[in-house]
Amino acid sequence: MxxxxxxxxxxxxxxxxxxxxxxxxxxxxxxxxxxxxxxxxxxxxxxxxxxxxxxxxxxxxxxxxxxxxxxxxxxxxxxxxxxxxxxxxxxxxxxxxxxxxxxxxxxxxxxxxxxxxxxxxxxxxxxxxxxxxxxxxxxxxxxxxxxxxxxxxxxxxxxxxxxxxxxxxxxxxxxxxxxxxxxxxxxxxxxxxxxxxxxxxxxxxxxxxxxxxxxxxxxxxxxxxxxxxxxxxxxxxxxxxxxxxxxxxxxxxxxxxxxxxxxxxxxxxxxxxxxxxxxxxxxxxxxxxxxxxxxxxxxxxxxxxxxxxxxxxxxxxxxxxxxxxxxxxxxxxxxxxxxxxxxxxxxxxxxxxxxxKWEWTFGSTPKFELNLDIDDLKVSFSVEKGVIKQVRLSRPEPALDNLVSEIQSSNVLFRGDVVRDLINEDSVLRDSISWGIDFNCDYQHLGTTTN
Missing domain, CATH: 3.30.930.10 (Bira Bifunctional Protein; Domain 2)
Structure with a gap:
């Protein structure tokens, strides 16, 4: 530049x-x-x-x-x-x-x-x-x-x-x-x-x-x-x-x-x-x-x-x-x-x-696991370099089938807005999971640019 x-x-x-x-x-x-x-x-x-x-x-x-x-x-x-x-x-x-x-x-x-x-x-x-x-x-x-x-x-x-x-x-x-x-x-x-x-x-x-x-x-x-x-x-x-x-x-x-x-x-x-x-x-x-x-x-x-x-x-x-x-x-x-x-x-x-860059500030985070308890459902995300590598559920949940499939086949970023869009629109899990990831933060307000 x-x-x-x-x-x-x-x-x-x-x-x-x-x-x-x-x-x-x-x-x-x-x-x-x-x-x-x-x-x-x-x-x-x-x-x-x-x-x-x-x-x-x-x-x-x-x-x-x-x-x-x-x-x-x-x-x-x-x-x-x-x-x-x-x-x-x-x-x-x-x-x-x-x-x-x-x-x-x-x-x-x-x-x-x-x-x-x-x-x-x-x-x-x-x-x-x-x-x-x-x-x-x-x-x-x-x-x-x-x-x-x-x-x-x-x-x-x-x-x-x-x-x-x-x-x-x-x-x-x-x-x-x-x-x-x-x-x-x-x-x-x-x-x-x-x-x-x-x-x-x-x-x-x-x-x-x-x-x-x-x-x-x-x-x-x-x-x-x-x-x-x-x-x-x-x-x-x-x-x-x-x-x-x-x-x-x-x-x-x-x-x-x-x-x-x-x-x-x-x-x-x-x-x-x-x-x-x-x-x-x-x-x-x-x-x-x-x-x-x-x-x-x-x-x-x-x-x-x-x-x-x-x-x-x-x-x-x-x-x-x-x-x-x-x-x-x-x-x-x-x-x-x-x-x-x-x-x-x-x-x-x-x-x-x-x-x-979001990739530096958040994507460079050492690998970790986030465990969410939502009523009777437990959701665990394994994250590495800003990408969700694996998601584990305590029981089958049809509303999350698309999310699980996308995580298995592509690089899904560990961001609430990204994950939210991959969950069934009619499911209350959309709000709960996206909130559990990053509280629906605006990353621009946190000083980073996102794609």
Whole structure:
């Protein structure tokens, strides 16, 4: 897909338009970020712990271009720097989750050979409009409240990394730390980030909200409140081709009530699905209630600090409007801001298109069995790669003869609307079975395209 075609589709597609859920989330984030803090200290006390001048420069850099300007910005394209042998931070200002995940995968795929270029580390930062992101090996039918997600038009996206299901909104920030497989450490980046965050606990700077409690990590690599062990950030990992990726979601000012409802399923629903997919492990969660800029700057500072012994930046050309060099304790690193789809390569759009497909989000679900009890009839579907491979009935049922025949002779997709059309129109089983499969969800409202 060409850049021009993607931009046109990007603007026309309803999934990119700000819906009620996005507006509500944005409003809540704005309201929460403007609440005054009761903790106040002098700025000069903070300076010894926190480079305020560098932080102010970072904030100005991130805000540059948000307001209309008569001059056309001169931007560096992602493809022109993605393979640099030096450490690189990429901050995307898009809030489209599929686009951000596509950018993340493109950067991961184009990381130089870690064995040859040991300094080629990456940090990616972004936040998303409301969405549900499931792990590569998960089953959305038993992880997600699909009916509620469809009602709110919140898309479900299957990522390329493992781990559990998470809900994103504009109140949480995502980070992805990419390094070599040999240097993979579940808590390495999290521990460094916590050090920078913890030094700010109880302090204040200008209008920004700083941490009010210390952070720690658990054995899974999750970031937690060190005082009550509630989870602040879940983790997902990917290791392939000599590379490693640690993906985390930081709860800063998220709508935790909606988050909980989107992942809440009845015990009956959970028991009706039998599989070997990766199960999410629910944990008590909590917001940090800090400003986005504070978190992202701490993440960048931690990343730069961890690369102190890496190859240093020698090319200090910052003639681009979306590229800047930041420093921490003498170490320097380039930070690329992405805020224009014209600066993205076609490969990103190809990955993005795959995230749109029902075949990827739902059809890639590991094989499973759905068991439905409808009065005195038991119906069991065996599903693999989105196709019903077998259906078993506890007794003969003429209304389902056509469905059974079609499943035996062709590839019948595991979708309520497809199965419904293959059941006798006069049978009450049409509604019961289609509802039992996917609650008659509109898959477009869940962010996928269907044939």
């Amino acid at each position: 060409s850049t021009a075609d993607f931009i046109k589709r990007f603007q026309e597609n309803d999934h990119f338009n700000e819906n009620a859920s996005t507006s509500q989330a944005l409003s809540e984030v704005i309201q929460s970020s403007t609440k005054p803090s009761s903790i106040v200290v002098e700025t000069k006390q903070l300076s010894s712990l926190f480079n305020t001048s560098e932080f102010d420069r970072y904030v100005n850099f991130m805000e540059k271009g948000d307001v209309y300007s008569d001059s056309v910005p001169i931007n560096l394209k992602l493809s022109d720097i993605v393979s640099t042998s030096t450490p690189l931070v990429v901050v995307t200002k898009f809030i489209n989750p599929k686009l951000n995940l596509a950018i993340e995968k493109y950067i991961y795929d184009n990381l130089p050979n870690p064995k040859e270029f040991k300094s080629a580390k990456r940090l990616i930062l972004y936040k998303n409009s409301p969405c549900i992101v499931i792990g590569k090996n998960q089953n959305p039918y038993k992880e997600v409240n699909m009916k509620y997600a469809s009602l709110l038009q919140i898309p479900i996206i299957r990522r390329y990394s493992g781990g559990g299901t998470v809900v994103h909104d504009l109140g949480n920030y995502n980070f992805s730390y990419i390094s070599s497989q040999n240097e993979f450490d579940r808590v390495g980046f999290s521990t460094g980030l916590n050090i920078f965050m913890n030094q700010l606990v109880g302090l204040k700077y200008k209008e920004f909200k700083l941490p009010v409690f210390p952070l720690g990590t658990n054995g899974k690599g999750d970031i937690i409140n060190a005082e009550n062990e509630k989870k602040i950030s879940g983790s997902a990992f990917q290791i392939s081709r000599g590379k490693s990726l640690h993906h985390g979601t930081m709860l800063l000012n998220s709508n935790l009530k909606t988050l909980s409802k989107l992942l809440k399923l009845s015990d009956k629903r959970k028991k009706s699905i039998v599989d070997r997919s990766t199960n999410s492990i629910p944990s008590p969660v909590e917001n940090m209630n800090i400003s986005d800029d504070i978190f992202t700057y701490c993440a960048i500072s931690s990343f730069i600090s961890s690369q102190a012994n890496s190859q240093t930046v020698t090319d200090t050309n910052t003639d681009y409007d979306n590229l800047e060099i930041f420093e921490h304790n003498g170490s320097k690193c380039k930070v690329l801001k992405i805020d224009d789809v014209a600066d993205l390569p076609s490969e990103v759009f190809d990955i993005y298109e795959n995230f749109n």
